[in-house]
Amino acid sequence: MSSLGESLGGTSSIVELTCQRPGEFRGSATGFFVNTAGSFVTARHVLDSMEGLKASDGCVLVAIASQHGWSRAAKPLHVVDCAESAQQDLAVCRADPNPFDSLDFTVSPAYLHAASQEHGASVVAVGFPGDAMFREPALLSATVALYDTMQFECKPSGGRWEVLTGPSVWLRSSELSAAGTEGMSGGPVFLARSGDGQDDLFAMFACFGAQHIIAIPADSIAKFLREQHVPVARRSEPFIRLP
Incomplete structure (x- = not known):
């Protein structure tokens, strides 16, 4: 990160x-x-x-x-x-x-950015790792691996798995680890562009898996x-x- x-x-x-x-x-x-x-x-x-x-x-x-x-x-x-x-x-x-x-x-x-991005597009995610209370947030770079309507399973901190349905984005990151990203759920995922384009929201963290982030696309949020x-x-x- x-x-x-x-x-x-x-x-x-x-x-x-x-x-x-x-x-x-x-x-x-x-x-x-x-x-x-x-x-x-x-x-x-x-x-x-x-x-x-x-x-x-x-x-x-x-x-x-x-x-x-x-x-x-x-x-x-x-x-x-x-x-x-x-x-x-x-x-x-x-x-x-x-x-x-x-x-x-x-x-x-x-700013919500409704357009989907092609496979391999670069994004930057922002969030607070679980042990980062009262410290600055972290940046996580990733690429778009899959953009589709699907069902996926999410395990909240309470321990049970939930099956969620809707448009979803799978992001791949070599930096991703369960220990390093706990607490970052709910954070914004921005398009990785220079200038004020960074204010364009692409998606939102939902869940984490091995080497993948499952995220909710901006048009679904809108x-x-x-x-x-x-x-x-x-x-x-x-x-x-x-x-």
């Missing part, structure tokens, strides 16, 4: 999901913002494995990319208004209070968000520029 010192070309926001309740999961998981109202997407099995996350004392940390590297919001935020799709391993929640109301530098949510009446950022929208 690469360090985020090798920062993305664009500027985007991801979420480190943590649970502060005694006896609950205290590591890290990942999500990403899709609009400036504070709505973020993650994997449903992440919420299932971190039951305390949606409680009043559960919290998220917001990690923000800038040209100078990565930083976090000043204080943890609460998770509210969650909607889930069990079939596609998707969940959308809202961070409260809205972190975009208090940022002091340029930032944007991820459809799910429309069904939940969650507004999605568009490329035509300007970045937020705050003093």
